[in-house]
Amino acid sequence: MNPKVDDRVPVLIVGGSLVGLSASLFLGRLGVRHLLVEKHADTSHHPRGRGNNIRTMELYRVAGIEPAIREAASVLAPNHGILQAPSLTGAEQEWLFREIDPGGRLARFSPSSWCLCSQNDLEPVLLRSARELGGGIRFSTELVTFEQDAEGVTSLLRSRETGEERWVRSQYLVAADGPRSPVRERLGIGQSGKGELFHNVSITFRAKRLADVVGDRHFIACYLTNPEADGALLPVDNQEEWVFHAPWHPEQGEPLDSFTDERCERHIRTAVGMPNLDVEVTGKAPWHAAERVAERYGAGRVFLAGDSAHEMSPTGAFGSNTGIQDAHNLAWKLAAVLCGWAGPGLLETYGRERRPVAQVTGERASARSAEHSHPGYLVVPGAGRQAGVLAVALGYRYPEGAVAGADPAGAVVPETFESAGEPGSRAPHQWLLRAGVKLSTLDLYEQAMVLLTGPGPDGDAWHTGARRAADRLAVPLDAYRIGDGAEDDLAPEPGADFAALHGIGPDGAVLVRPDGFVAWRSAGVAEDPEGAVAEALRAVLSL
Secondary structure: OOOOOOEEEEEEEEOOOHHHHHHHHHHHHOOOOEEEEOOOOOOOOOOOOOEEOHHHHHHHHHOOOHHHHHHHOHHHOOOOOEEEEOOOOOOOOEEEEOOOOHHHHHHHOOOOOOEEOOHHHHHHHHHHHHHHOOOEEEOOEEEEEEEEOOOOEEEEEEEOOOOOEEEEEEEEEEEOOOOOOHHHHHHOOOEEEEEEEEEEEEEEEEOOOHHHHHOOOOOOEEEEOOOOOOEEEEEOOOOOEEEEEEEEOHHHOOOHHHOOHHHHHHHHHHHHOOOOOOOEEEEEEEEEEEEEEEOOOEEOOEEEOHHHOEEOOOOOOHHHHHHHHHHHHHHHHHHHHHOOOOOOHHHHHHHHHHHHHHHHHHHHHHHHHHHOOOOOOOOOOOOOOOOOOHHHHOOOEOOOOOOOOOOOOOOOOOOOOOOOOOOOEEOOOOEEEEOOEEEEHHHHOOOOEEEEEOOHHHHHHHHHHHHHHHHHHOOOEEEEEEOOOOOOOEEEOOOOOHHHHOOOOOOOEEEEOOOOEEEEEEOOOOOOHHHHHHHHHHHHHOO
């Protein structure tokens, strides 16, 4: 392939849903010029993919859009918990869980919190923010083919509106093109896992009197278990707009066109226990739950992210969150390599870090669907009630990858959440004051490597050595002394112990990556701080 190139861009993103738009946002924040193409004409109009976990909201906080997302999600702000019942009108009701964060105890671990924001509300926020950062985004544009060589990727794009074709040359290609990813298939990358789990038809509908029956049971979802008409009911506006997921069995020869409006309306009335409910079907969309993970997360200069890399059961909203976190992991690594302060080997750590996380998270998602008896999933729970989602949302780790000193035998997702500052884990949250302004340690991590130390002469030694090492290696690095003195950069909240929280001694140091994961730490002061930091930077950044 040796075509005339019409456009050149460092990164081409294929797919403009949650993951692709998040990748555009994160790259834009890092100053990386890119082009995103999406075959559909606009963002999603269907209310799905609504659960944004605490880690995802931390990423959006650092990217500066958390307030806009919460404003877009305000209509569902009162909704909490998963309800299970034979109907909405009967006496038998069971909360699988009532509150996501009872008592607000998660505030000690994070500056953010879980947010219920449907995909059709979240995507416009991401799109607007990505465009404000200069992201080139083209809807109604599809990838026709691509070829890669040692220096880059040449892609043929076609407008679905005009038929115009253009050749684009990029240094890297990010495929966020969904579970049936044409890019993954062209690369010949296979998948492993349980495969298809179950199938549903998502029905959007209006029902003016349903809110009166729901009352103050403001649930995230209600699993209705009437054997004649089971399914999952989800609110859209807590008033008139609703979604119902009805089981579909194509494996038994059930055709999709059998889900007529009349059948759907009858099914919903029976499921909720209101024979005379006014139901107006406004849309239908099939979806398939599966557990699959790509055997590789890329080939050469092409990388997979989101559903192209992994599929998960929807219970717990693990799939979309894992995909957004894929994009965040990949974005800083692309930026570091493109800007010249990391070696190309850093990009090889993307799959080494993210693939194991997807494998374990996918297994947890399937187990949670079984535990909750998700409509259409005809399996018997195997391990009883699952542990809380915090270990999955915040506790996942990178035993191998762009880290120095991580335990390669450590659990990728532990059974319980711990925040101990270990290399390969998400850096702990701690409230700080800078010139009287309150911020989280997590707010420090985005644009550069960050070194944190305590105050005093040992902190001075670490900072002097770290800056020399970073200058010598041409690596952007911010260094902060955390203490109560006038000469310190950041002041901890009263009673907070920075060193203990990060698993070091008072004279130790912690090196954190731009994605907020601990890259390396030293329990105490090194004999040669400059050499110690330089060695860590070389190992982490493949220098």
